[in-house]
Amino acid sequence: MNEHDRAAPVPTTKPPAAHEDSPHESELLLPGVVTEKISPARSAAVASRVGIVLGIAITICFVTGLISHWVQHPPPWFWWPANPVWLYRLTQGAHVVSGVVAIPLLLVKLWSVFPRLFARPLIGSPLRLLERGSIAVLVGSMIFQLVTGLFNTAQNYPWEFFFTTTHYAMSYVAFGALAVHLAVKLPVVRAALARPAAGSESPPDDAGVASRRGVLVAAGAAAVVAGVAIAGQSVPLLRRVSVLAPRSGEGPQGLPVNRTAHQAGVSEEARDAEYRLEVIVGDLRRQFTRAELAALPQTEAEVPLACVEGWSVSAHWSGIRLRDLLAAVGEYRGGDVEFRSLEQSGLYNRSVLPQSHVVDSSTLVALRLNGEELDLDHGYPCRLIAPTRPGVLQTKWLSAIEVRA
Numbered sequence: 001m002n003e004h005d006r007a008a009p010v011p012t013t014k015p016p017a018a019h020e021d022s023p024h025e026s027e028l029l030l031p032g033v034v035t036e037k038i039s040p041a042r043s044a045a046v047a048s049r050v051g052i053v054l055g056i057a058i059t060i061c062f063v064t065g066l067i068s069h070w071v072q073h074p075p076p077w078f079w080w081p082a083n084p085v086w087l088y089r090l091t092q093g094a095h096v097v098s099g100v101v102a103i104p105l106l107l108v109k110l111w112s113v114f115p116r117l118f119a120r121p122l123i124g125s126p127l128r129l130l131e132r133g134s135i136a137v138l139v140g141s142m143i144f145q146l147v148t149g150l151f152n153t154a155q156n157y158p159w160e161f162f163f164t165t166t167h168y169a170m171s172y173v174a175f176g177a178l179a180v181h182l183a184v185k186l187p188v189v190r191a192a193l194a195r196p197a198a199g200s201e202s203p204p205d206d207a208g209v210a211s212r213r214g215v216l217v218a219a220g221a222a223a224v225v226a227g228v229a230i231a232g233q234s235v236p237l238l239r240r241v242s243v244l245a246p247r248s249g250e251g252p253q254g255l256p257v258n259r260t261a262h263q264a265g266v267s268e269e270a271r272d273a274e275y276r277l278e279v280i281v282g283d284l285r286r287q288f289t290r291a292e293l294a295a296l297p298q299t300e301a302e303v304p305l306a307c308v309e310g311w312s313v314s315a316h317w318s319g320i321r322l323r324d325l326l327a328a329v330g331e332y333r334g335g336d337v338e339f340r341s342l343e344q345s346g347l348y349n350r351s352v353l354p355q356s357h358v359v360d361s362s363t364l365v366a367l368r369l370n371g372e373e374l375d376l377d378h379g380y381p382c383r384l385i386a387p388t389r390p391g392v393l394q395t396k397w398l399s400a401i402e403v404r405a
């Protein structure tokens with residue numbers, strides 16, 4: 001007798017019917033007229049399959065979101081490579097696309113399990129209460145994350161709280177609730193996946209079978225459409241079909257502008273003949289005019305600008321390598337470097353660059369963009385451009401660069 005003979009279970013009940021995993025009338029706290037009309041597609045078969053794809057999308061979204069947060073607010077243990085230059089463009093593009101793809105999947109998933117919210121008993125045992133509670137937290141936090149994230153891609157903040165900290169904190173709630181939910185539902189998911197989505201014993205003309213397949217296909221199609229609609233923010237070929245991508249390649253010198261010189265209140269200072277860039281290395285400091293910066297050896301680099309909102313554009317920069325500029329003032333002995341902007345207020349008027357990026361050969365104090373003098377709105381007289389970093393940290397209209405002890 002081999003392994004298989006022993007393992008084969010003896011069927012004690014009748015073969016599974018097509019609707020076995022749909023909630024039964026008597027199990028629901030709903031009037032019969034309503035229960036009768038519940039589509040058989042609202043089943044564990046559909047919920048499990050959509051749930052798996054949704055779970056993958058959310059995991060990608062969570063991990064890439066953590067990366068983005070840590071790059072911007074690095075904990076002591078965090079290290080992020082400076083190469084390949086497109087790395088952040090990829091992770092942040094994946095973050096936004098996976099989040100947008102999750103929206104239709106979450107809607108289909110909620111639709112498929114909705115009748116079960118009325119399952120008897122409404123509360124029941126403490127364990128059941130826990131299960132229901134975790135679902136409430138899960139659904140609430142997921143909707144919150146996807147909606148706030150979507151608004152952020154449109155640079156629209158119709159709320160009072162500060163987006164990044166709230167979105168970050170809530171991601172742990174959402175992902176934690178997802179883990180609990182998956183653990184609780186694992187037996188149901190396994191059972192549902194063991195059966196074909198449509199149910200093997202069902203007659204071919206069964207309307208429920210057709211609609212289950214239909215719902216799965218529609219969910220997949222909606223997810224693809226949603227993904228394509230936003231991906232054009234980062235994928236040039238998709239730009240024309242990306243209706244959800246608000247900023248893609250438009251703006252002076254082929255790059256979108258998030259904050260203009262006028263909005264930042266730097267138009268005059270930036271063009272002033274008295275402009276100086278101050279570079280501080282330890283006890284040594286030196287001021288550079290724009291002409292002096294232009295007279296230093298210039299380096300070219302292809303480095304994408306990748307905004308946290310999801311849009312990204314590859315660009316050709318030219319300027320002074322940061323490490324060369326520091327060396328023109330004093331010896332760089334390691335440590336973070338702070339960049340300050342002419343901009344007085346505003347969240348992004350300074351940034352801190354870690355050592356891994358300070359010494360990288362494609363980190364520039366850029367003077368030119370795509371073959372032209374840097375546009376005022378892109379940071380004239382000079383700006384920071386470093387690889388694998390979010391746009392918010394690519395400080396424009398630099399006034400000072402300081403090596404922190």
Ligand SMILES: Nc1nc2c(c(=O)[nH]1)N[C@H]1C(S)=C(S)[C@@H](COP(=O)(O)O)O[C@H]1N2
Nearest residue numbers: 256257258259307341348378391392394396
């Ligand atoms: N001083 C300053 N620099 C800034 C910003 C800002 O508001 N002020 N915005 C940042 C953001 S959010 C992005 S995405 C990039 C966009 O650069 P661009 O406007 O040249 O495309 O600039 C960054 N640099």
Ligand SMILES: [Mo]
Nearest residue numbers: 307308391392
């Ligand atoms: Mo940005």
